[in-house]
Amino acid sequence: MLVHPVYRVVMFIAKVMFRELFDGDVYGDENIPRHGPCIIACNHLSYFDPPFIGSAVRSREVFSMARSSLFDTKFKNWLFGNMNCISLDRQSGDIGAMRSALRLLHGGKCLMIYPEGTRSHDGNAGATRAGVGMLACKTKATVVPCRIFGTFEIMDRSSKFFDWNQRATIVFGEPIGAENYMPCGESRERYRVAADTIMAAVRSLQIPKWSVY
Numbered sequence: 001m002l003v004h005p006v007y008r009v010v011m012f013i014a015k016v017m018f019r020e021l022f023d024g025d026v027y028g029d030e031n032i033p034r035h036g037p038c039i040i041a042c043n044h045l046s047y048f049d050p051p052f053i054g055s056a057v058r059s060r061e062v063f064s065m066a067r068s069s070l071f072d073t074k075f076k077n078w079l080f081g082n083m084n085c086i087s088l089d090r091q092s093g094d095i096g097a098m099r100s101a102l103r104l105l106h107g108g109k110c111l112m113i114y115p116e117g118t119r120s121h122d123g124n125a126g127a128t129r130a131g132v133g134m135l136a137c138k139t140k141a142t143v144v145p146c147r148i149f150g151t152f153e154i155m156d157r158s159s160k161f162f163d164w165n166q167r168a169t170i171v172f173g174e175p176i177g178a179e180n181y182m183p184c185g186e187s188r189e190r191y192r193v194a195a196d197t198i199m200a201a202v203r204s205l206q207i208p209k210w211s212v213y
Contacts, residue, residue, distance in 0.1 A: 003061050004082045004083075004084075006079065006082035006083060007061070007082060007083050007084055010051060010083055011051065011054055011055040012055075013051075014051035014052055014054065014055040015055035015056075017051075017052075018052045018055060018056070018168060021164065022150065022154060022164075022166060022167055022168040023167045023168075024052065024056075024167070024168045024169065024170070025167075025169045025170070026056045026169075026170045026171075026172075027169070027170070027171045027172065027207070027208055028171055028172035028173060028174075029056055029057065029058060029059070029170075029172050031144055031172045031173065031174055031175055032057055032059055032060070032110070032144050032172060032175075033142050033144075033175065034059045034060060035060075035108065036108050036141075036142065037105040037106065037107075037108050037109065037110075037111075037139050037140075037141035037142065038060075038109075038110040038111070038141055038142050038143075038144060039105070039110075039111050039112075039113060039132065039135060039136055039141045039142070039143045039144070040053065040057070040062065040110065040111070040112040040113070040144050040146050040172075041113055041114075041115055041132055041143055041144070041145050041146065041198045041199070041201075041202055042112060042113075042114055042145075042146040042147065042148060042202065043114070043116065043120070043125055043146075043147050043148060043202055043203070044114040044116055044118065044119050044120060045119060045120050045148060045151045045152035045156070046119060046151035046152055046154060046155050046156060046157070047119075047155065048151045048154055048155060048168070049114075049119075049148050049151055050064055050066070050085075050112065052148065052151065052168060052170065053112060053146060053148060053170055054112065056170045056172075057110070060110050061084065061109070061110065062084065062110050062111075062112050063084040063085075063086065063101075063104050063109055063110065063111050063112070064084060064085055064086070064111065064112040064113070065085070065086050065088045065097065065101065065111075065112075065113050065114070066080055066085040066086065066087060066088065067087075067088055067089075067118075068087045068088060068089045068094070070085070070087075071085075071087045086100050086101060086104075098131070098134070098135070101113075101135055102135065102138060102139060105135060105139040105141050106139055111135070111141075112146075113131070113132050113135065115128045115129060115131075115132040115195055115198060115199045115202065116128060116129065116199075117129045117131070119156075119157050120152060120156075120157075121157065125199070125202075125203055128195050128196055128198075128199040129195065130191045130192050130195045131195070132194070132195050132198055132199075133181070133190070133191035133192060133193070133194030133195030133196075133198065134191045134194075134195075136178070136181055136182075136194050136198065137178070137181075137182055137190050137191055137194050140178040140182075141178075142175045142176070142177060143175065143176040143181060143198055143201075144172055144173065144175050144176070145172070145173040145174075145176065145198065145201035145202040145204075145205060146170065146171065146172050146173070146202065146205070147170075147171050147173075147202055147203070147205035147206075148168065148169070148170050148171075149168065149169040149170075149171070149207060150166050150167050150168040150169055151168055153166040154166045154168060169207050171205045171206070171207060171208075173201055173202070173204070173205050176197070176198065176201060180197070181193075181194040181197045181198055182194055183197075
């Protein structure tokens with residue numbers, strides 16, 4: 001399947017902004033598998049996170065979950081749809097969106113998801129939802145933990161303007177196989193255990209000490 005031109009253009013613009021305006025650095029992108037089902041599990045600080053992280057993945061096309069209110073006009077529905085976003089109603093436990101995500105993973109695609117489900121209110125990690133655990137366990141996809149730094153300072157959820165004096169950094173961690181996030185096998189608690197294991201890996205990531213920051 002060909003990558004839509006809208007996706008290519010948006011990712012190019014995001015890459016330029018990340019690198020040139022916010023002096024962005026990426027570490028560990030070699031940890032993303034080039035083939036097969038993959039979940040990139042990230043913390044969520046700002047609207048900048050999806051395009052910045054998506055543009056940092058050089059080896060493959062990235063799909064992502066996005067709240068349904070972002071699709072509230074014909075133009076935005078067209079735009080976000082062609083940016084590989086899946087509309088997710090966070091209030092209703094959107095079964096259709098989860099089925100779409102499962103279909104993508106079963107098809108060997110790369111899906112970016114935020115285990116917290118929403119942007120941080122204070123820059124710190126919030127409560128983990130079980131959705132990422134369910135997607136991982138049902139597909140046994142490789143999970144790549146990812147942590148982004150600096151975007152909360154660039155533009156938090158209460159800001160109306162960007163802070164151009166901030167830097168952004170993305171760190172991708174070591175891939176996590178199903179045998180490591182499903183230690184309890186097929187038990188009833190496996191989704192929650194998997195979600196907590198994945199989010200713990202995200203929170204543990206730090207900017208390398210040898211980097212110049």
